[in-house]
Amino acid sequence: MSLPAGQSLGVLILLTAGSAFAQIDLGGEWAATFHEDLQHRGGVRLGDYTGLPLNESGWRKAQSWDESARSTFERQCIPHVVTYAMRGPANIRFSKIVDPVSGELQAYSLLGSYGRPRTIWMDGREHPSPLAPHTWAGFSTGHWERNMLVVETTHIKTGWLLRNGAPTSDLATMTEYYTRYGNYLMLASFVNDPVYLDEPLIRTSNFVLSLTTNADAWGNCGPAQIIDELGGRPKGWVPHYLPGQTAHIQEFLTKSDVPAEAARGGAATTYPEYIVKLEKNDLDNRIFPPPAPGKMFPRIVSPQTTEANISATQGEIQVLPVQGNVYLLAGGGANMAVQVGEDGVLLIDTGDGKATDKVIAAIRKLSNKPIRFIVDTSANPDHMGGNERLAALGKAPGGGRASDSGGPGAMVFAQEAVLAQVSAPSGQKAVLPVGAWPTESYPDWKELSLNNEAIQIFHVPAAHTDGDSLVFFRRSDVIVTGDIFGTNTYPLIEKGGSINGVIDGLNRIIEITIPKDWQEGGTMVIPGHGRICDEADVVEYRDMVTIIRDRIRDAIRKGMTLDQVKAARPTLEYDSRYGSDSGPWTTSMFIDAVYRSLAGK
Amino acid sequence: MSMRIAAAVLLMLVLSAPVTPQAPAAAQRPPQPPKSPKETAPIDLTGNWVSVVTEDWRWRMLIPKKGDYTSVPLSAEGRKLADMWDPSMLASDGCKAYGAAALMRVPGRLQIAWENDATLRIDTDAGQQTRRLYFDKSQKPRTERTWQGASAAEWDRITQPGGLGVSLQQGQGKPGALKVVTTNLRAGYLRKNGVPYSDDTTMTEYFDRLSAYGTDWLTVFTIVEDPHYLNQPFITSTHFKREPDRLKWMPTPCEAGTSSR
Numbered sequence: 105m106s107l108p109a110g111q112s113l114g115v116l117i118l119l120t121a122g123s124a125f126a127q128i129d130l131g132g133e134w135a136a137t138f139h140e141d142l143q144h145r146g147g148v149r150l151g152d153y154t155g156l157p158l159n160e161s162g163w164r165k166a167q168s169w170d171e172s173a174r175s176t177f178e179r180q181c182i183p184h185v186v187t188y189a190m191r192g193p194a195n196i197r198f199s200k201i202v203d204p205v206s207g208e209l210q211a212y213s214l215l216g217s218y219g220r221p222r223t224i225w226m227d228g229r230e231h232p233s234p235l236a237p238h239t240w241a242g243f244s245t246g247h248w249e250r251n252m253l254v255v256e257t258t259h260i261k262t263g264w265l266l267r268n269g270a271p272t273s274d275l276a277t278m279t280e281y282y283t284r285y286g287n288y289l290m291l292a293s294f295v296n297d298p299v300y301l302d303e304p305l306i307r308t309s310n311f312v313l314s315l316t317t318n319a320d321a322w323g324n325c326g327p328a329q330i331i332d333e334l335g336g337r338p339k340g341w342v343p344h345y346l347p348g349q350t351a352h353i354q355e356f357l358t359k360s361d362v363p364a365e366a367a368r369g370g371a372a373t374t375y376p377e378y379i380v381k382l383e384k385n386d387l388d389n390r391i392f393p394p395p396a397p398g399k400m401f402p403r404i405v406s407p408q409t410t411e412a413n414i415s416a417t418q419g420e421i422q423v424l425p426v427q428g429n430v431y432l433l434a435g436g437g438a439n440m441a442v443q444v445g446e447d448g449v450l451l452i453d454t455g456d457g458k459a460t461d462k463v464i465a466a467i468r469k470l471s472n473k474p475i476r477f478i479v480d481t482s483a484n485p486d487h488m489g490g491n492e493r494l495a496a497l498g499k500a501p502g503g504g505r506a507s508d509s510g511g512p513g514a515m516v517f518a519q520e521a522v523l524a525q526v527s528a529p530s531g532q533k534a535v536l537p538v539g540a541w542p543t544e545s546y547p548d549w550k551e552l553s554l555n556n557e558a559i560q561i562f563h564v565p566a567a568h569t570d571g572d573s574l575v576f577f578r579r580s581d582v583i584v585t586g587d588i589f590g591t592n593t594y595p596l597i598e599k600g601g602s603i604n605g606v607i608d609g610l611n612r613i614i615e616i617t618i619p620k621d622w623q624e625g626g627t628m629v630i631p632g633h634g635r636i637c638d639e640a641d642v643v644e645y646r647d648m649v650t651i652i653r654d655r656i657r658d659a660i661r662k663g664m665t666l667d668q669v670k671a672a673r674p675t676l677e678y679d680s681r682y683g684s685d686s687g688p689w690t691t692s693m694f695i696d697a698v699y700r701s702l703a704g705k
Numbered sequence: 706m707s708m709r710i711a712a713a714v715l716l717m718l719v720l721s722a723p724v725t726p727q728a729p730a731a732a733q734r735p736p737q738p739p740k741s742p743k744e745t746a747p748i749d750l751t752g753n754w755v756s757v758v759t760e761d762w763r764w765r766m767l768i769p770k771k772g773d774y775t776s777v778p779l780s781a782e783g784r785k786l787a788d789m790w791d792p793s794m795l796a797s798d799g800c801k802a803y804g805a806a807a808l809m810r811v812p813g814r815l816q817i818a819w820e821n822d823a824t825l826r827i828d829t830d831a832g833q834q835t836r837r838l839y840f841d842k843s844q845k846p847r848t849e850r851t852w853q854g855a856s857a858a859e860w861d862r863i864t865q866p867g868g869l870g871v872s873l874q875q876g877q878g879k880p881g882a883l884k885v886v887t888t889n890l891r892a893g894y895l896r897k898n899g900v901p902y903s904d905d906t907t908m909t910e911y912f913d914r915l916s917a918y919g920t921d922w923l924t925v926f927t928i929v930e931d932p933h934y935l936n937q938p939f940i941t942s943t944h945f946k947r948e949p950d951r952l953k954w955m956p957t958p959c960e961a962g963t964s965s966r
Binding site: 128137143144154251254279281283284288292294296304305306307308309310312361373374376377378379380382 | 758759770778830861882922939942
């Protein structure tokens with residue numbers, strides 16, 4: 105017997121209807137409508153931050169933004185970051201990703217809007233560790249509430265709210281509600297950025313179902329497409345405006361009726377009672393206000409900053425695969441990197457020594473081979489505190505340590521200034537016991553080969569200290585930077601270090617890294633402290649350090665004293681992200697170090 | 706007939722059973738009075754709400770310049786009329802910019818409450834307007850034209866077309882937003898600088914609730930259709946944040962000469 109075609113179809117629908125049918129269909133091409141906020145959704149004017157709840161840090165960062173930055177080598181291929189992309193001038197495509205075996209909905213793919221393709225996971229998975237890499241699209245999970253698809257996004261790169269420099273930090277997260285009303289789609293999007301916003305920014309964007317849109321037609325952009333758009337500019341040039349330079353944003357005031365205070369944005373300007381202030385007409389100022397003198401902003405503590413490391417230090421060592429044969433071990437002081445393979449284990453830095461048992465246990469989960477080599481990126485105690493035990497546990501190739509009569513133990517490499525700092529001549533007390541000293545030192549560079557991979561070690565002179573090294577795993581395509589680069593604090597400058605050396609080191613990292621495409625991925629970077637990064641993250645950090653250097657250098661040229669420089673708050677917009685008013689490395693100490701480094705004092 | 710097909714047919718029949726009107730269990734129960742729109746509300750829209758102007762700031766917080774109808778899809782006729790507006794008319798425009806087609810975009814505060822079981826009432830402090838959203842379809846719509854027009858409301862439910870199988874799974878559909886269709890509008894302004902809509906305008910709105918980062922929000926998705934002054938539907942979406950009380954309520958009348966707010 106055979107069923108009529110219609111009944112067969114009904115049976116098929118019944119038998120295959122899974123969770124996908126429980127949702128509202130968002131699938132298809134959606135064309136953006138631009139009946140509101142048109143001038144904020146394309147070529148927005150510099151100086152127009154109306155309606156944005158920017159705090160003082162956000163405003164200051166926007167003010168220093170120079171449009172030429174987009175033309176630098178490192179920024180030409182940056183796509184729209186997700187905090188802006190869904191608002192940008194483009195169309196989108198929703199598609200279902202369905203498990204071919206179970207038929208269950210796994211995720212939505214969301215393309216278009218000049219952003220990177222987004223995957224919205226619907227399978228209940230957790231968001232990754234705060235130490236995992238950040239991307240332009242971020243990491244998104246979704247669930248249904250009533251008639252609305254709710255999407256939570258984390259792990260977003262430092263980006264922007266508008267294309268005129270209105271910033272977002274890498275601590276920003278996003279919540280979105282997608283609601284279908286017939287053939288219309290409304291997106292209510294919230295950006296929560298504790299660094300640059302007074303309060304979460306809500307924007308609602310509208311789309312209409314389209315039969316003719318092609319949302320994913322933007323092609324590709326990678327290193328091959330990048331050209332010199334700023335002929336004559338030196339490598340490492342960071343375009344920005346110094347405090348007080350406001351001509352570039354004044355134009356908006358002269359061409360609109362918006363008072364400077366309102367153009368600057370801020371949560372207070374977005375509420376109806378602000379109209380009373382506008383009507384009183386006492387806001388006819390045409391000059392953007394300078395930053396108010398005051399204390400530095402408190403540091404934003406969030407899972408993405410040092411809390412992650414602190415909690416890991418007190419708990420378990422976190423192990424995150426980075427790329428190829430290289431892993432990150434976090435939570436034992438400074439970050440450690442482990443390369444594993446048939447030949448054995450190579451360890452970059454050994455932590456503060458307080459959690460060495462757990463470090464050993466973590467390494468043993470990755471490999472049961474002996475530790476062959478250890479590389480110390482600097483002489484800091486949180487980088488080489490585990491040297492003695494971990495070196496003793498290892499076994500150098502050939503069966504013995506090169507410099508101690510062939511006994512067991514790993515070979516320990518470091519720049520020669522590191523050896524000088526931790527050792528002492530016979531009869532004198534050294535900083536570290538002999539067993540923790542480097543067994544091999546080098547002045548400028550060192551080459552290693554292990555697990556069928558070439559490893560290059562570069563010394564960066566007078567950077568964080570005078571003994572810093574970068575380690576580049578050529579096959580895995582991973583750089584370990586030590587404290588020249590970190591995502592949690594301003595660079596620590598001590599023991600012969602200098603601000604220009606740090607910037608040179610950061611530019612050296614950028615020189616080595618090659619992004620895959622869209623200024624993302626490719627060479628991965630393990631910082632001395634903080635999360636896994638790529639070139640774009642290093643560029644943001646390099647820009648920050650360079651901008652602060654330029655401001656302090658400008659102030660010195662104007663004859664300002666150290667106290668006057670501090671009062672001018674040259675680090676203002678970065679303090680809540682990288683600063684500290686207590687602990688071993690405060691913002692004040694950082695400004696001191698930069699000032700003295702530049703003034704030669 | 707294979708066992709698999711037989712099982713599938715049986716499954717289809719079993720799943721069909723609950724929707725049969727003559728189901729014995731239903732027949733034994735005494736008839737229940739239909740629940741009111743207030744009782745069946747899938748979302749609670751009542752309370753105090755404030756507009757947070759993060760979009761179109763220059764066109765909502767300030768009075769735009771003459772001839773600035775940026776992003777409004779005006780027809781040639783609409784542009785002609787908008788160009789005839791002059792700032793000197795502000796004093797006599799009165800409530801023209803506070804009609805239903807524009808009211809939700811005017812920065813201000815809303816108080817939403819049930820006036821009765823079938824009427825939701827929205828009061829605004831800006832312009833001191835009152836909108837009544839009527840769920841009772843048996844009432845004859847008023848024919849006079851007013852700033853706020855006649856608003857027919859219903860709880861929207863997302864349903865699939867009644868195909869075999871799908872309709873069984875969907876049941877009554879997923880609870881959706883509050884859908885409101887407003888007609889009988891008196892001609893007014895979409896923006897305070899004389900961007901017009903005609904008295905043949907129809908407005909469809911979807912009111913929804915959501916929350917993020919510890920705050921409750923009300924969203925209003927609005928489609929304004931005007932056969933005279935718009936050349937396509939004018940689509941906006943507006944958001945309001947919940948407030949705990951009316952302490953910041955700032956009543957401002959909109960009669961001629963009273964306010965430019």
